[in-house]
Amino acid sequence: MRAKIAVCILALAAMGLAHDEGKGKPVTITGTVIDTGCYFSHDAIGEKHADCAAMCARKGVPLAIVDAAGKVYMPIAADHQNQNANLLPFVEKKVTVAGTLIEKGGTAGLTIKTIEAAQ
Numbered sequence: 001m002r003a004k005i006a007v008c009i010l011a012l013a014a015m016g017l018a019h020d021e022g023k024g025k026p027v028t029i030t031g032t033v034i035d036t037g038c039y040f041s042h043d044a045i046g047e048k049h050a051d052c053a054a055m056c057a058r059k060g061v062p063l064a065i066v067d068a069a070g071k072v073y074m075p076i077a078a079d080h081q082n083q084n085a086n087l088l089p090f091v092e093k094k095v096t097v098a099g100t101l102i103e104k105g106g107t108a109g110l111t112i113k114t115i116e117a118a119q
Contacts, residue, residue: 024102029110030118031067031097033090036074039066050092063087065097065110073110076102086112094118 035053038044038061044052045066057063063084065073075083096118102109 024100024109024111026098027101027110028096028098029065029067029073029101030094031065031071031073032094033063033087033092034066034072035061035091036064036072037061039064039072045092047092053091054088057084057088057091060084063091065095071108073097073101073108075112076109077111083112086115090115090117 032045033053034045035049035056037056038049038052053063060082062074062082064075065087067073075087077083094117095115097110097112098114100111100113102111
């Protein structure tokens with residue numbers, strides 16, 4: 001139950017951050033695309049978790065990106081569209097993302113301009 005509440009809070013925070021897209025700073029980050037439900041509730045991450053993460057994402061669980069230091073970046077969009085479709089091909093894989101970082105209330109939001117598999 002706590003995991004569902006945490007996911008909902010993160011999703012709402014990310015939606016709120018979308019209104020602030022003009023703010024922030026350009027960044028390029030490398031990290032792993034995760035499904036937030038399993039990541040927060042039982043630390044699930046990696047290739048062994050890819051099928052579960054993809055299923056969760058298709059059911060609406062938000063995907064996010066976690067870097068090597070453990071910082072989680074919630075993808076946001078000014079057009080209020082769910083970013084799962086853009087991230088789903090990379091679920092539980094390392095990616096390099098260029099975009100705009102917007103931090104608010106302890107949450108890191110990331111508008112994605114480009115995304116590619118990390119080398």
